[in-house]
Amino acid sequence: MSKRIDVHDLNIYYGDFLAVEGVNINIEPKSVTAFIGPSGCGKSTFLRTLNRMHEVIPRAYVKGQVMLDGDDLYGPGVDPVAVRSHVGMVFQRPNPFPTMSIKDNVLAGVKLNGRKISKSDADALAEQSLRGANLWNEVKDRLNKPGSGLSGGQQQRLCIARAIAVKPDVLLMDEPCSALDPISTLAIEDLIEELKENYTVVIVTHNMQQAARVSDKTAFFNIAGTGKPGHLIEYDDTTTIFNNPKDKQTEDYVSGRFG
Known part of the structure; x- marks a missing residue:
C-alpha cells in the first residue's frame, strides 16, 4: 500500500474549455x-x-500523464474502475448509503467490486476498517443500524472506513471537513495524521490552518481570471509555503491579501 504519484504536463478539459493547464x-x-x-x-x-473521476462528467477528459508508481492511469486499456479501487476518494459531504447498515456501508465497495467474501472475513474486514477510521468503539454495538443515524463527523469517518475497506494505495479527500463542526474536524485531522502511515493522502482544503496542521507538502493553485485555466503556482514543504513562499501570488494568498 501507499504509492507515489507523478503527474506530467496534465491539461484538464470540460469539452472545449481548458480548466487546468x-x-x-x-x-x-x-x-x-x-x-x-x-x-x-x-x-x-x-x-x-487522480482517480479518473473527472471523466465521469460528459465531454470531460485530460491530456498528459498521471503515473502511479510508474503505471500511467490514463494508458491504453486501463480500466477506470480498477483505478478507483487503488485510489479511493472521500467527498466534501458525508454520503453513506442511507438504507444500508453501518457494516454494509463499510463493505459496499468490496461487494460492488464483485469480491466474494465469507461472513467471518466480512466481519473482520468491517472491524479492521472501522478501527482504521477511528470509529469502531463508537459503533461496535450498533453495526446493523442505519449509517444515516450517525452524526456528521461519524458519517464522514464511516465514508473513510468504506474507502479503506477496498485496500487502496492512495486516499483522496475533497474538503472532508467543510460540512463538519470543530470537534468532528479535529477527529478527522487526527485520523489523517494516522492514515499517512499506510496511505498516500491528498486533501483539498479551503482552510489554510488545516493545511498547515495536517500536510507535509502544500500545492498552491491560482487562476488569472474568469474563463482562464487554473495553474499550479507553487509546490513545496508546507512550512516553506506558509513561512517563506517563493512566488508573490502564494505569499499574497497565504497572508490573506486575497482569496
Whole structure:
C-alpha cells in the first residue's frame, strides 16, 4: 500500500474549455499533500483526475500523464474502475448509503467490486476498517443500524472506513471537513495524521490552518481570471509555503491579501 504519484504536463478539459493547464507534480508515498487556492482555481478538478473521476462528467477528459508508481492511469486499456479501487476518494459531504447498515456501508465497495467474501472475513474486514477510521468503539454495538443515524463527523469517518475497506494505495479527500463542526474536524485531522502511515493522502482544503496542521507538502493553485485555466503556482514543504513562499501570488494568498 501507499504509492507515489507523478503527474506530467496534465491539461484538464470540460469539452472545449481548458480548466487546468500544465500541471507537473510529484506526490510522495506515506505523506499528506494539501491543495490550496481560491474557489474556481481547479484544485478539486485536478484531484478528481487522480482517480479518473473527472471523466465521469460528459465531454470531460485530460491530456498528459498521471503515473502511479510508474503505471500511467490514463494508458491504453486501463480500466477506470480498477483505478478507483487503488485510489479511493472521500467527498466534501458525508454520503453513506442511507438504507444500508453501518457494516454494509463499510463493505459496499468490496461487494460492488464483485469480491466474494465469507461472513467471518466480512466481519473482520468491517472491524479492521472501522478501527482504521477511528470509529469502531463508537459503533461496535450498533453495526446493523442505519449509517444515516450517525452524526456528521461519524458519517464522514464511516465514508473513510468504506474507502479503506477496498485496500487502496492512495486516499483522496475533497474538503472532508467543510460540512463538519470543530470537534468532528479535529477527529478527522487526527485520523489523517494516522492514515499517512499506510496511505498516500491528498486533501483539498479551503482552510489554510488545516493545511498547515495536517500536510507535509502544500500545492498552491491560482487562476488569472474568469474563463482562464487554473495553474499550479507553487509546490513545496508546507512550512516553506506558509513561512517563506517563493512566488508573490502564494505569499499574497497565504497572508490573506486575497482569496
